[in-house]
Amino acid sequence: MNGVASHDAFVELVNGHRGILFRIARAYCRNEDDREDLIAETIAQLWSAFARFDGRSSFPTWMYRVAVNVAIAFVRKDVRKRRYVAPGGEGVLERIAASEERAEDERLDLLYELIDDLAPLDRALMLLYLDEYPHVEIAAILGITETNVATKIGRIKERFRRSVAAGGAL
Amino acid sequence: MENAVELDEIKNLWAESNRNLEASMRLNSILMQQSNLRKTETSLQSLARSIALEVIVNVIGVVLIGVFISSNLNEPRFIVPAALIDIYFIALIVAGARQLAELRGIDYDEPVVAIQTRLERLRLRRIWTTLATLLFAPLMWVPFMIVGLRAVFGADAYAGGAAWLAGNVLFGLAVIPVAIFLARRYGSRLAASKPMRALADSIAGHSLKSAMDSLDSIRRFEEC
Numbered sequence: 001m002n003g004v005a006s007h008d009a010f011v012e013l014v015n016g017h018r019g020i021l022f023r024i025a026r027a028y029c030r031n032e033d034d035r036e037d038l039i040a041e042t043i044a045q046l047w048s049a050f051a052r053f054d055g056r057s058s059f060p061t062w063m064y065r066v067a068v069n070v071a072i073a074f075v076r077k078d079v080r081k082r083r084y085v086a087p088g089g090e091g092v093l094e095r096i097a098a099s100e101e102r103a104e105d106e107r108l109d110l111l112y113e114l115i116d117d118l119a120p121l122d123r124a125l126m127l128l129y130l131d132e133y134p135h136v137e138i139a140a141i142l143g144i145t146e147t148n149v150a151t152k153i154g155r156i157k158e159r160f161r162r163s164v165a166a167g168g169a170l
Numbered sequence: 171m172e173n174a175v176e177l178d179e180i181k182n183l184w185a186e187s188n189r190n191l192e193a194s195m196r197l198n199s200i201l202m203q204q205s206n207l208r209k210t211e212t213s214l215q216s217l218a219r220s221i222a223l224e225v226i227v228n229v230i231g232v233v234l235i236g237v238f239i240s241s242n243l244n245e246p247r248f249i250v251p252a253a254l255i256d257i258y259f260i261a262l263i264v265a266g267a268r269q270l271a272e273l274r275g276i277d278y279d280e281p282v283v284a285i286q287t288r289l290e291r292l293r294l295r296r297i298w299t300t301l302a303t304l305l306f307a308p309l310m311w312v313p314f315m316i317v318g319l320r321a322v323f324g325a326d327a328y329a330g331g332a333a334w335l336a337g338n339v340l341f342g343l344a345v346i347p348v349a350i351f352l353a354r355r356y357g358s359r360l361a362a363s364k365p366m367r368a369l370a371d372s373i374a375g376h377s378l379k380s381a382m383d384s385l386d387s388i389r390r391f392e393e394c
Contacts, residue, residue: 007204014202019192026191040201044210049279062279069278069285073213076293076384093195108187111180121391124282130184143281148394160180 010050017060020067027115027127028071036092042070065141068124114163122156129153218273225266231259238321247328248320251313258310265299283392290385297381300372308345312338349373
């Protein structure tokens with residue numbers, strides 16, 4: 001694939017799966033500026049690794065792995081954070097329509113609070129679980145065994161149930 | 171959903187929220203242009219650049235000390251402190267080179283646990299290097315002074331007498347516990363300045379503990 005074709009393919013693939021970037025940024029960063037920085041950093045990292053994407057795993061699986069690695073490194077407090085502004089001075093994200101989140105907002109906030117309480121690696125596991133990745137793929141992305149994935153998901157579910165029971169509602 | 175929730179409902183809520191998010195946002199197309207993607211530096215590339223710069227500075231130090239030694243070959247009293255400084259710089263070059271090698275092995279498209287372990291090991295290595303540099307620096311004060319006075323002013327630091335030199339060595343030794351005490355006691359008040367806070371955390375051992383805790387949590391995550 002030549003440079004232009006490779007770039008076009010990259011843009012199409014990343015745009016097609018941009019939800020992964022949004023979800024991970026939302027799960028790992030509390031404020032909007034950090035989310036935009038994380039997304040910009042992830043895109044730069046995806047682009048720099050794209051030449052090595054060999055199709056052995058699906059693109060979303062590969063993208064998830066890169067994005068989670070970048071996010072965990074990003075939230076560590078010693079990682080250098082830069083205020084990222086896209087060329088031209090605009091933000092990294094463009095709002096194209098008003099979000100339809102309304103009544104669910106409060107419940108979603110609580111769901112994110114529950115996710116936020118998890119350690120960074122458990123958080124990645126939970127995101128993959130919520131996105132309905134099969135255990136075998138979660139294991140491959142994280143680099144742990146399928147048995148370990150099943151055990152950990154069970155524990156996190158139990159923790160969620162306890163939190164919901166203690167908090168009264170989600 | 172009042173007092174209880176099923177996990178399936180959570181998944182539905184999550185999926186619906188994601189659909190809304192994707193429908194309402196898109197990535198800035200200017201950011202995605204090939205020329206801009208090429209120009210964007212990742213944090214790993216930026217870290218590699220700063221480590222390489224440190225290595226270059228230390229190599230320059232070794233070269234300068236080499237020049238000093240060669241011009242003072244007949245005076246062992248100047249060669250000994252210069253050799254100590256040389257060892258100090260060479261140790262820093264080795265530490266930097268190992269960090270760069272470790273950094274080169276980090277590909278974010280590999281499994282998360284493996285990459286995070288490597289990142290934490292690299293972090294640990296950097297903290298140890300910073301700690302060793304900071305704690306050895308006061309001890310190196312006397313050799314630096316002897317070589318510096320000779321190289322810049324042609325002066326002889328030994329002329330001050332043995333007591334004066336011993337006083338300087340003791341001063342260097344005293345600085346280390348005082349620096350650790352101050353970092354532990356007042357480091358938390360440096361929140362306004364991130365680099366200073368990072369320095370204080372390194373001296374106090376907080377960064378080391380945090381990196382070791384992170385490595386430990388990754389190990390625990392790997393275990394069932």
